[in-house]
């Protein structure tokens with residue numbers, strides 16, 4: 001039975017009865033009957049163990065995959081129309097930067113395809129590098145930066161086209177715990193300025209709780225939406241909140257919801 005999470009008033013993204021079956025050597029039902037509405041400007045996490053279909057769902061939203069069944073609507077458009085209208089910015093687990101291009105040129109890359117004049121592209125890239133705290137590194141090469149700094153460059157690049165929707169696939173999972181927590185805080189500061197809708201894939205319960213307005217819990221084999229948990233912690237979220245009773249109660253509630261599956 002599918003669980004629907006239809007709580008937002010004005011959905012920016014609406015998944016209706018989405019199923020995704022991969023046909024490889026054997027058939028895999030990666031996602032089964034997921035329905036979900038995500039409101040404009042919301043921060044939503046997709047949380048679950050390896051193989052529960054998080055990346056598949058994100059790729060379906062981005063029109064990088066087509067569902068076997070069901071529909072994806074983005075402000076009334078199809079996912080393809082939304083992609084062609086450059087509504088998405090995507091950040092992957094590894095930053096995928098071009099090592100032979102300086103940091104600024106990496107951020108400018110998506111703008112080259114929009115035909116924006118060079119001076120304007122450079123000004124936009126510099127604004128974004130300031131936003132992610134990397135102005136001083138604009139003329140360095142990616143290989144001269146730490147993993148966390150490289151991921152900030154990837155975020156700046158994803159934001160360069162001013163996407164309405166930022167899709168993030170475990171962007172901080174390769175980082176140490178300290179860098180990850182700092183980048184969580186920085187991401188929220190950036191999000192509060194740009195106002196994009198964010199869909200964030202993670203398998204860390206504390207990370208999902210700290211960042212999100214809502215956490216979508218997925219269970220594997222086949223990938224289903226097993227719970228949607230509201231996170232009522234006030235914003236702005238602070239480092240101190242990570243130690244609060246309410247924070248850990250939410251973490252425990254979500255952990256319990258996995259055990260109930």
Ligand SMILES: Nc1ncnc2c1ncn2[C@@H]1O[C@H](COP(=O)(O)OP(=O)(O)OP(=O)(O)O)[C@@H](O)[C@H]1O
Nearest residue numbers: 022023024028030049050051052053054055056057
């Ligand atoms: N291209 C593919 N062909 C066949 N099966 C696939 C393909 N991509 C994913 N799968 C299968 O679909 C299921 C969901 O995979 P998906 O990568 O979406 O999960 P995930 O929750 O993102 O996992 P992880 O946390 O490990 O990245 C898994 O069983 C996986 O083996």
